[in-house]
Structure formats: structure tokens, C-alpha cells
Amino acid sequence: MSRITGLRVLDIRAPTSRTLAGSDALHTDPDYSAAYVMLESDGGVAGHGFSFTIGRGNEIVCAAVQAFAGLIIGRELDEITGDFAAFHRRLTNESQLRWLGPEKGVIHLAAAAIVNALWDLWAKRRGVPVWKLVADLTPAEFLAVIDWRYLEDALPRDEALDLLRARQAGKAAREAELRRNGYPAYITSAAWLGYSEATVRRLCAEAIAAGWSRFKTKVGIDIASDVRRCAVMREAIGWERALMADANQAWDVPQAIAWLRHLAPFGLRWIEEPTSPDDVLGHAAIRRAVAPIGVATGEHCANKVLFKQLFQAGAIDYCQVDACRLGGLNEVLAVLLLAAKFGVPVCPHAGGLGLCEYVQHISIIDYLCISASLADRSTEFADHLHEHFVHPVRVRDGCYLLPDAPGYSAEMLPASLAALSFPDGAEWRRA
Amino acid sequence: MSRITGLRVLDIRAPTSRTLAGSDALHTDPDYSAAYVMLESDGGVAGHGFSFTIGRGNEIVCAAVQAFAGLIIGRELDEITGDFAAFHRRLTNESQLRWLGPEKGVIHLAAAAIVNALWDLWAKRRGVPVWKLVADLTPAEFLAVIDWRYLEDALPRDEALDLLRARQAGKAAREAELRRNGYPAYITSAAWLGYSEATVRRLCAEAIAAGWSRFKTKVGIDIASDVRRCAVMREAIGWERALMADANQAWDVPQAIAWLRHLAPFGLRWIEEPTSPDDVLGHAAIRRAVAPIGVATGEHCANKVLFKQLFQAGAIDYCQVDACRLGGLNEVLAVLLLAAKFGVPVCPHAGGLGLCEYVQHISIIDYLCISASLADRSTEFADHLHEHFVHPVRVRDGCYLLPDAPGYSAEMLPASLAALSFPDGAEWRRA
Numbered sequence: 012m013s014r015i016t017g018l019r020v021l022d023i024r025a026p027t028s029r030t031l032a033g034s035d036a037l038h039t040d041p042d043y044s045a046a047y048v049m050l051e052s053d054g055g056v057a058g059h060g061f062s063f064t065i066g067r068g069n070e071i072v073c074a075a076v077q078a079f080a081g082l083i084i085g086r087e088l089d090e091i092t093g094d095f096a097a098f099h100r101r102l103t104n105e106s107q108l109r110w111l112g113p114e115k116g117v118i119h120l121a122a123a124a125i126v127n128a129l130w131d132l133w134a135k136r137r138g139v140p141v142w143k144l145v146a147d148l149t150p151a152e153f154l155a156v157i158d159w160r161y162l163e164d165a166l167p168r169d170e171a172l173d174l175l176r177a178r179q180a181g182k183a184a185r186e187a188e189l190r191r192n193g194y195p196a197y198i199t200s201a202a203w204l205g206y207s208e209a210t211v212r213r214l215c216a217e218a219i220a221a222g223w224s225r226f227k228t229k230v231g232i233d234i235a236s237d238v239r240r241c242a243v244m245r246e247a248i249g250w251e252r253a254l255m256a257d258a259n260q261a262w263d264v265p266q267a268i269a270w271l272r273h274l275a276p277f278g279l280r281w282i283e284e285p286t287s288p289d290d291v292l293g294h295a296a297i298r299r300a301v302a303p304i305g306v307a308t309g310e311h312c313a314n315k316v317l318f319k320q321l322f323q324a325g326a327i328d329y330c331q332v333d334a335c336r337l338g339g340l341n342e343v344l345a346v347l348l349l350a351a352k353f354g355v356p357v358c359p360h361a362g363g364l365g366l367c368e369y370v371q372h373i374s375i376i377d378y379l380c381i382s383a384s385l386a387d388r389s390t391e392f393a394d395h396l397h398e399h400f401v402h403p404v405r406v407r408d409g410c411y412l413l414p415d416a417p418g419y420s421a422e423m424l425p426a427s428l429a430a431l432s433f434p435d436g437a438e439w440r441r442a
Numbered sequence: 443m444s445r446i447t448g449l450r451v452l453d454i455r456a457p458t459s460r461t462l463a464g465s466d467a468l469h470t471d472p473d474y475s476a477a478y479v480m481l482e483s484d485g486g487v488a489g490h491g492f493s494f495t496i497g498r499g500n501e502i503v504c505a506a507v508q509a510f511a512g513l514i515i516g517r518e519l520d521e522i523t524g525d526f527a528a529f530h531r532r533l534t535n536e537s538q539l540r541w542l543g544p545e546k547g548v549i550h551l552a553a554a555a556i557v558n559a560l561w562d563l564w565a566k567r568r569g570v571p572v573w574k575l576v577a578d579l580t581p582a583e584f585l586a587v588i589d590w591r592y593l594e595d596a597l598p599r600d601e602a603l604d605l606l607r608a609r610q611a612g613k614a615a616r617e618a619e620l621r622r623n624g625y626p627a628y629i630t631s632a633a634w635l636g637y638s639e640a641t642v643r644r645l646c647a648e649a650i651a652a653g654w655s656r657f658k659t660k661v662g663i664d665i666a667s668d669v670r671r672c673a674v675m676r677e678a679i680g681w682e683r684a685l686m687a688d689a690n691q692a693w694d695v696p697q698a699i700a701w702l703r704h705l706a707p708f709g710l711r712w713i714e715e716p717t718s719p720d721d722v723l724g725h726a727a728i729r730r731a732v733a734p735i736g737v738a739t740g741e742h743c744a745n746k747v748l749f750k751q752l753f754q755a756g757a758i759d760y761c762q763v764d765a766c767r768l769g770g771l772n773e774v775l776a777v778l779l780l781a782a783k784f785g786v787p788v789c790p791h792a793g794g795l796g797l798c799e800y801v802q803h804i805s806i807i808d809y810l811c812i813s814a815s816l817a818d819r820s821t822e823f824a825d826h827l828h829e830h831f832v833h834p835v836r837v838r839d840g841c842y843l844l845p846d847a848p849g850y851s852a853e854m855l856p857a858s859l860a861a862l863s864f865p866d867g868a869e870w871r872r873a
Contacts, residue, residue: 039537067509067538071548074505078498106470107498113691113719115744116547117502161718164695164727260544264595287592288544289747291722292754296595313546313744316720323723 013088013136017051020076022069024433025364025396031205032395035259036231042066043364046073048124050132058132059422062120062335063363075121092133095156103338115313119338126339131419141419142375150175157345165319166352178383185379193410194374197225199362200393204229208243215247222408225253225389231261234273241277257283264293268300281305281329288312294326307331310360318346322353331360334369343373351381362393367404368420371411399427444519444567448482451507453500455864456795456827462636463826466690467662473497474795477504479555481563489563490853493551493766494794506552523564526587534769546744550769557770562850572850573806581606588776596750597783609814616810624841625805628656630793631824635660639674646678653839656684656820662692665704672708688714695724699731712736712760719743725757738762741791749777753784762791765800774804782812793824798835799851802842830858
């Protein structure tokens with residue numbers, strides 16, 4: 012047994028706005044941040060988890076984590092993981108706190124930080140990475156971690172169980188394949204919106220030299236500069252490599268459709284977040300209008316119910332689930348199952364502080380347990396801030412290599428936690 | 443001119459869980475609360491506003507209000523209201539804080555408290571109630587307070603302008619009519635889920651004696667007790683009065699449809715929140731299946747984009763917009779226009795601490811400026827906590843009487859603010 016004896020939360024911020032790394036049409040000056048949770052246990056092992064934010068307001072997510080502390084401290088880990096779905100519902104539907112969502116925004120980000128820390132703790136106790144912990148669950152155990160409320164109309168629970176059972180076959184071979192080749196990724200960090208054309212060209216050349224074959228650029232400022240930006244990307248990466256574009260919610264529905272006519276010549280694999288992340292029907296209308304450009308969204312999709320509708324409405328070609336936006340890994344697993352049911356490839360959102368470390372597990376789980384396919388799939392990668400992690404991601408030839416360290420890869424180095432603590436860490440005192 | 447010189451936020455909570463007032467299927471023990479904002483101005487007038495919550499976590503909304511303070515303090519009121527749409531977007535899309543929503547949950551509740559306090563201040567400076575301030579705007583001025591982003595596909599801005607212009611005729615006559623008769627309301631506070639059958643019968647009898655003709659009961663625990671509860675309500679209020687039921691998000695989509703077959707004999711005007719508030723397509727499916735029972739939702743509808751889709755999908759018969767859940771009155775006005783376009787009656791959510799005080803203004807604005815109809819419309823009322831307000835609502839024969847005091851009726855009595863301050867006020871020290 013292992014009792015959770017303490018919960019600490021840290022306000023961690025990296026001053027990325029100084030270089031405009033991560034900048035896009037609506038988030039012009041992000042400071043990549045984490046509401047960082049440490050769960051202490053009497054077994055001496057600590058679970059680490061966080062939710063990613065982009066600076067101001069990170070303290071609000073930290074306050075929300077504190078509001079949940081009473082539901083965690085003193086509990087046995089085995090009791091939580093023994094009926095993880097019930098615990099997940101207790102947390103995300105606490106009778107007073109749920110008013111602040113329900114299951115969205117600040118309160119859901121806070122729940123995710125805690126829930127992901129619980130997965131980290133569980134996996135460390137077992138001595139395996141989170142992807143392996145999940146892959147070794149039986150189909151029934153897998154489903155038992157998911158609160159199935161509100162999903163039954165789209166995917167009956169029994170059907171999900173059948174899907175998981177069918178995918179047991181070949182799992183070991185798929186694991187061996189990933190161990191050889193890694194999981195396919197694409198790179199975002201060559202073309203942040205705040206970067207100069209010269210910087211973009213240089214970073215693309217470096218990425219090609221390192222083996223990258225899939226690139227994403229930011230768009231959404233004005234048509235002329237977006238056309239120019241896509242042209243620069245095609246010049247830099249050629250036509251044999253994949254190009255995606257990300258509008259970060261900049262457009263109205265009719266505006267997105269009109270705008271994308273100008274970007275059609277550049278052979279975009281997808282347009283990401285063309286409009287409000289809440290607009291299921293809007294995404295569906297855009298998708299019908301802009302094919303063969305695919306439509307992708309998910310990093311701001313608030314919960315499983317919105318993902319359910321994106322699938323039901325035929326609104327997206329790519330599901331960009333995030334590791335923190337939903338209420339932790341349990342809810343992510345539900346979305347992976349829904350995506351499989353509706354035949355939509357999952358290409359997780361990452362890039363932010365620690366998100367790559369998280370989502371590699373999600374993609375591996377998806378391939379091993381659910382999709383059993385790599386077709387048209389790639390996971391986001393951005394090449395920064397990995398140096399702050401105890402077990403940073405490793406990439407080779409544009410693929411994520413399988414992580415081997417026990418846990419969810421979420422643990423940051425003590426020196427980084429100290430330096431990036433806001434507002435008293437060395438990085439911020441210097442500013 | 444009037445410069446905003448200070449912003450204070452108070453954590454105000456009423457210990458309503460002691461009596462189970464406000465209790466429902468998912469919110470079993472609410473302490474009706476407010477993240478309460480006071481804007482000081484150098485003209486000596488203070489703007490008061492708040493967002494309603496149900497207890498734990500109210501401190502998180504207060505923290506979010508503080509995060510916005512730098513965008514408010516030092517600004518001229520006239521400059522804000524002179525381009526209120528632009529200010530509203532700056533607030534709700536602040537480049538780092540928007541990550542925590544965007545435009546939903548804690549961060550949007552906090553924006554609402556501030557924005558509503560600005561309306562209170564603006565109306566007090568003009569010496570009129572908020573409904574009158576809005577009713578006296580020209581159609582162009584009315585539209586100029588709304589950030590129209592993401593709405594154009596459902597309601598082109600020019601069409602909204604035409605609608606407002608067409609409704610100028612007869613406005614004075616409608617105001618005179620409301621001044622005589624008030625705006626129709628329904629009562630929720632006779633049948634909270636935690637109340638005994640005897641209490642419900644007594645409260646219904648008292649409400650009938652006071653002139654109420656529309657009642658709502660809570661359901662969603664189990665079919666047998668819900669059937670019993672509806673039967674008791676029909677015995678208590680008869681068949682000539684209207685009965686609505688509120689499931690507070692308790693059901694899956696197929697479960698809602700099956701369950702409502704058992705409640706069909708009771709002639710419900712509407713079923714409220716039958717499933718997840720985010721499930722646009724689920725509400726549409728339920729609506730198709732349970733007619734002639736109407737489907738109502740809105741108190742947890744996160745923003746105008748979700749309302750837009752509820753209308754586009756034909757998902758609801760009644761629009762229960764809330765005064766705090768959206769980003770303040772500006773966004774509420776957008777939803778009123780969308781509802782009119784799609785022919786859906788607006789019956790605002792209220793009942794919580796101060797919500798009745800707010801929503802009377804919304805219904806009056808809707809009738810005067812937009813719907814020009816009272817058909818099938820009624821505004822929620824619950825008979826508690828009004829004693830804490832400087833200008834509490836007045837009801838007569840089941841109707842809200844027109845408020846005359848300048849402002850948004852949001853100001854609480856200094857003694858109440860002191861007593862209900864959490865955790866140090868007298869009400870909480872006593873506990």
C-alpha cells in the first residue's frame with residue numbers, strides 16, 4: 012500500500028516571450044508555464060504532474076489545485092487506482108467545485124495536473140513507464156479507469172470493450188516495431204509566428220538535416236503575409252515533405268473558408284484551429300468547404316463531450332487531443348476510443364513546456380491498444396525546454412523514441428523548478 | 443469623465459447548504475456565493491458586480507478577478523463604454539489569460555463579474571437602471587457593445603441591426619405595459635431536491651396564494667422518486683398551472699429519453715439540463731425524442747459559441763441564459779439576438795444569490811428591444827437571499843416588477859458583505 016501524504020503545487024514559468032518562441036495569432040507573447048503538482052507518498056515515491064499554461068493566470072490553476080487537495084491527501088493510491096473512474100468522477104464533479112466548469116477551463120486543468128501526477132506515481136510504483144502500465148492493463152481494467160458518463164450514445168461501453176479486445180492481437184509486435192523505429196512526429200518550432208523569415212529558413216534547414224519530414228507553420232495574421240509564409244515554407248522544405256498550418260482560432264467560419272482559398276495552392280495537409288475551439292458545427296462547415304485540406308483541432312477542446320460531438324458531426328480529419336486540457340489521462344483514453352470508433356487519426360497537441368514528454372505516452376498507447384495504425388498519424392514536437400526534465404523526450408529521424416523511465420516523464424529537475432519558480436526564481440529575479 | 447481608480451474583490455458566501463436550499467441531483471449541498479467586485483471611480487460612484495458560484499472554489503474566481511485588475515484600473519469609463527466591444531475582447535482574449543478558457547469556466551466568470559460591475563457603474567453614472575440604459579441605446583450603439591467574432595455564420599451583423607431597428611417601433615408601449623404588469627416569472631424555490639414532501643406541499647400552497655402560476659421541480663435521482671415528486675407537484679399545483687422539471691445534467695442521452703417516458707404523463711412544459719451542458723447534439727437528439735416536452739438549457743452554457751450551436755442544431759425550445767456564466771451583459775445581448783433569429787424564447791436562469799436581481803434586466807431588455815413578445819416566456823425566481831441587496835427584486839402575482847434604481851441591482855448591503863465574507867464574516871465564524 013502507498014498512502015498519499017502530501018500535495019505541493021508550484022507556479023513554474025519559463026520566460027519564452029523574450030524570444031517569441033511559441034507565438035501565434037492569438038497568443039502573441041506566451042511564457043510557457045506549468046501548474047506543477049508533487050504528490051508525496053509514504054512509500055517514499057513522489058508523483059509529479061502538471062498542467063501547461065502560457066503565463067499570466069498560472070497562479071489561478073495553482074489555486075484550483077489547492078482546492079482539490081482535501082480529496083487527495085490521506086487517500087491510498089491502490090484505492091484510487093482500484094476504481095479510478097469513480098475517483099475521477101468524484102474529483103471532476105465535486106458537488107461545489109463543479110459549478111466552476113463543469114469539466115472545463117481552470118478547474119479541469121487543475122484536475123488534470125493532479126490526475127496525471129497520480130498516473131506518474133502509479134507507474135513509478137510499478138517500475139514502468141505510463142504507456143507500458145496502460146498497455147499491460149486488460150481491456151476490462153483499461154475501461155475501468157474511464158468515467159463513461161455522457162459517452163454511451165456515441166460509443167456503447169460494450170463496443171469499446173470489443174474494440175480493446177480485438178486489439179490485443181499483435182500488441183507485442185507493435186511494441187517491438189515502435190522500439191525499433193519510434194513514433195512518427197512533426198515539428199512546429201521552426202515557424203512560430205513571431206520568427207523572422209530568415210530564422211524560419213534556417214530552422215527548416217536544420218530540421219531537414221536532422222531528419223524531419225513534416226512541418227507546421229503558424230498563420231492567421233493577414234492573407235498576404237500568410238501566403239508569403241506558406242511560400243517560404245514550401246521553398247524551405249520542398250514539396251515532398253508534409254506541411255500543415257495553424258490559425259489558432261483566428262477566423263469566423265465564412266472568413267476561414269474564404270481565407271483558405273488563398274492557401275490552397277500550398278498543399279496543406281491540415282488547417283488547425285480555423286475558428287473557435289467550441290464551434291463543432293463551424294468546424295464541420297469549414298471541413299466540407301475546404302477539402303482536400305483537412306481540418307484539425309483539439310488542444311482547446313474542453314472535454315470528452317466536445318470531442319464526442321466533433322466526431323459525431325464529422326467535423327475533423329485529425330484529433331489533436333491535449334494531455335492537460337482534459338481531466339488527465341483517464342479522459343484522454345476515452346477520446347482515443349471515440350476517435351477509433353469514428354475513424355479519425357489522433358495527432359496529439361504538444362510543444363508547450365513538458366507536453367511532448369506527456370503526449371509520447373498517449374500516442375504509444377493509441378498505437379498499441381486502440382488504433383493499431385500509424386497511417387496519417389504524427390505527434391507534435393517542438394524543440395525547446397526539454398532540458399528542464401529528468402527524462403526528456405528523445406527524437407531520431409523525426410520520430411519519438413520509446414521512453415523507458417518509470418512514470419509519465421513529467422518530472423522536472425530540482426534546479427529547473429527552483430530557477431523557474433514564479434516570481435522568486437532566478438530566471439524571474441533576473442528580469 | 444470618470445476614471446476607475448480601484449478594484450476590490452470579496453469572497454461572499456451564504457451557508458445555504460444548512461437548509462439544502464438550492465440542492466439538486468448533482469449539486470447536493472450548495473453554499474450560494476459570489477465573487478463580488480467593487481470598482482471605485484474618481485467620480486465617487488462605485489460599480490458593483492459579481493459572479494455566482496456555489497461555495498468551494500469561489501476563492502479561485504476571486505483570484506481570476508485579481509488577474510484582470512491591471513486591465514481595468516486607471517481606465518476611463520467613457521473610453522471603455524465608447525468601444526465596449528473592443529474592451530470586451532481585450533479582457534476575454536488577454537493574450538496569456540485566454541489559455542485558461544478561452545471564454546469559459548473560471549476565467550469567464552471572473553470577466554463577467556468585472557463587466558457587470560462596469561455596466562452597474564455606467565448606469566449609475568447615467569442615473570438609470572441598466573435595462574433603461576440599454577433600451578435607450580440606438581440599434582448601432584447596441585451592437586457596438588458586442589464582440590461579433592464567431593457569430594457571423596449564424597447571424598450576420600447587418601441582419602442583427604435590421605432586427606433591432608424593426609423593434610424600435612412600439613418600445614414605449616411595451617415599457618408602459620411592463621410597468622403595469624411586470625415581466626412573467628416562474629418559481630423554483632418550492633421544490634429543491636433536498637426538501638421533504640411536506641415542505642414542498644406547504645411551499646407550493648404558499649406560492650399559489652401569492653399568485654404564482656408556473657412551478658419547477660428538481661428530478662434526476664431515480665425514476666420512482668421522480669415520478670412521485672412530479673405527482674406531488676401536480677397534486678399541489680393542479681393541472682391549470684405550468685410545471686417544469688430540472689435534471690441538472692444527470693443523464694446520458696439514451697437514459698434521458700428512456701427516463702422521460704415515465705415523466706410524460708405529468709405534462710411537463712420543459713425538461714431542463716437533461717444531459718451534459720456541452721452536448722449540443724445530445725440535446726438535439728433528446729428534443730426530437732421527447733416532444734411535446736420541451737428541452738431547456740443554458741445556465742451552464744459556457745459562451746455565445748455554444749449557444750449559437752444550440753440554436754443552429756435546433757437543440758432547445760427554451761434559452762436559459764445566465765447573467766454571469768457568459769462574459770457579462772455584452773455577451774448576453776448577443777445571445778438574445780441569436781435566440782430571436784432562431785425563434786427560441788429566452789427564459790433566463792436565476793435563483794442563486796443575486797441572479798434574480800440581474801436577470802430581471804435581461805428579460806426586460808429582451809422584451810423591449812429584441813423579442814417584443816411575452817409568449818411562452820417566463821423568468822426564473824427563487825425566494826431567498828434578496829434581503830442582502832440594496833435594491834432587491836420585487837415580485838407581484840408571479841411577475842417581476844420593473845426595477846427603478848440606477849444600476850444593475852447588483853449592490854449588496856454593507857452589513858451583508860461583512861457578515862457573509864468567507865471565512866471571517868459573522869455567518870462563518872458562527873459555524
